[in-house]
Amino acid sequence: MISTQKILSMASEDYGEMSGEEMFEYLTDKGLGKWADTFKEKSVIKLSELKDYDFMAEIGIDQAEDRQKILDSILKILPVAPKVFNDPIHGHMELHPLLVKIIETPQFQRLRYLKQLGAGYLVYPGASHNRFEHSIGSLGYAMTWDMDPFPMCLRQCSKQQGKPGRGSGVDDEGMWHEAAEDLVFIKEMIKPPEAQEESSPQYKGRPKEKSFLYEIVANERNGIDVDKFDYFARDSYHLGIKNNFDHGCFIKFARVCEVDGQKHICTRDKEVNNLSDLFHTRYSLHRRAYQHKVVKIIEHMGVYSLLTIAEAF
Numbered sequence: 001m002i003s004t005q006k007i008l009s010m011a012s013e014d015y016g017e018m019s020g021e022e023m024f025e026y027l028t029d030k031g032l033g034k035w036a037d038t039f040k041e042k043s044v045i046k047l048s049e050l051k052d053y054d055f056m057a058e059i060g061i062d063q064a065e066d067r068q069k070i071l072d073s074i075l076k077i078l079p080v081a082p083k084v085f086n087d088p089i090h091g092h093m094e095l096h097p098l099l100v101k102i103i104e105t106p107q108f109q110r111l112r113y114l115k116q117l118g119a120g121y122l123v124y125p126g127a128s129h130n131r132f133e134h135s136i137g138s139l140g141y142a143m144t145w146d147m148d149p150f151p152m153c154l155r156q157c158s159k160q161q162g163k164p165g166r167g168s169g170v171d172d173e174g175m176w177h178e179a180a181e182d183l184v185f186i187k188e189m190i191k192p193p194e195a196q197e198e199s200s201p202q203y204k205g206r207p208k209e210k211s212f213l214y215e216i217v218a219n220e221r222n223g224i225d226v227d228k229f230d231y232f233a234r235d236s237y238h239l240g241i242k243n244n245f246d247h248g249c250f251i252k253f254a255r256v257c258e259v260d261g262q263k264h265i266c267t268r269d270k271e272v273n274n275l276s277d278l279f280h281t282r283y284s285l286h287r288r289a290y291q292h293k294v295v296k297i298i299e300h301m302g303v304y305s306l307l308t309i310a311e312a313f
Contacts, residue, residue, distance in 0.1 A: 018045050030073050035061055087133065089233050090140040103136070111135055117235065119298040120289055127238045127289070134231055141226035142216055144251055181205055189218050212256050212263040221264065224250075224278065232281050239289050244277040 018026070020042035027036040038059055039045055049055045056067045083100045085093045095103070102108060111132035115121055121128040185205025192214070193202055206213055219225035229247045236243035250271060257266040267275070289295070 019043065020045060027070070027073075032070060032073060035066065035070060085136060087137055087140065089137055089230065089237060093136070093140050093143075095136075095139075099139070108132070108135070116231070117239075117289065118295075119302065120239075120292070120295050122298055123292055123294050124239050124289060126240060127235070129234060129238050134234055137230040137234055138217065138226050141229045141247065141251075144248075145216055145226075185213075189214060192220050209263060212265050215265045219265075224265075224275070228278070228282070232278070232285065235285055235289070236281065239285070241284060241288060243281050245281050246274055246277075249274055250278075 020039045023042075023045050024036045024040040027033060027039070038061060053064075053067060056062070056070075061067055061070065082094050082097055085095060087093055109132070112130055114131040116129045116131055116134050117124075117127045182205070185203075188203055188205045193204075203211055203214060215221055215225065217225055217227055229245075232245060233243055233247070235241075250267060253268045253271055254265055255267070256263055258264075259266070
């Protein structure tokens with residue numbers, strides 16, 4: 001017997017395609033075995049074709065009532081189409097249907113109203129971008145590592161929701177309907193476990209041989225991660241400040257190596273100058289924008305105003 005959850009996973013991974021054998025097992029499981037043999041011999045079935053009455057009649061299911069029963073069942077597992085985002089930094093990004101579902105949640109959509117640079121846009125008019133586009137951009141960088149993007153996407157949303165003064169986005173396990181280990185993985189990336197003396201943190205969300213995955217989105221070890229790749233490129237673009245760091249070159253030469261018994265993301269020694277540009281860009285952004293004296297004055301004025309109002313009540 002094949003479960004609906006397994007069928008949903010298969011359909012989503014292939015953007016709505018199933019083999020004839022999988023369709024046969026699914027229809028049999030749902031009490032629709034009367035028509036299951038019709039699909040068994042087919043190599044690939046596009047679920048979207050099942051909404052086409054001409055296609056259904058062609059394969060021998062010509063009764064409207066029969067077609068409707070099959071269609072009603074299939075529509076429950078039919079995934080949404082992939083969505084293309086046109087990003088000024090990454091260009092066109094095609095995202096998996098399940099990622100689109102996550103992006104459409106109220107928790108993720110809330111990021112549209114959080115300025116990436118806070119009061120910085122009052123000094124730099126072009127810096128009006130938000131945490132929504134930064135989160136999607138970070139996801140774009142994470143996907144270039146050819147890894148499972150779903151925990152990365154959830155973690156990026158949760159990280160932005162969980163800034164000081166904002167509620168965490170992963171307080172209950174049922175909200176995301178994620179597997180238990182993925183939920184632990186996400187929480188550990190937001191708040192890593194404390195390391196024991198002269199040893200690395202002991203993670204539970206991923207086995208020891210996969211510990212390097214914690215260095216992709218939020219690298220507590222050296223600070224080189226896709227979150228910085230995106231906000232350096234994005235902030236520089238909107239601020240009009242040059243960014244010389246080449247993330248593509250870094251990712252191309254990156255390898256997972258074992259260092260002192262622990263797996264880490266490492267790169268070639270020839271990349272030292274590129275990494276120097278990364279940290280120089282960070283220094284330049286802080287000096288010229290993040291710590292700009294007028295920006296800090298505006299922030300202090302805003303805090304003072306709120307404290308004064310709070311005292312009045």
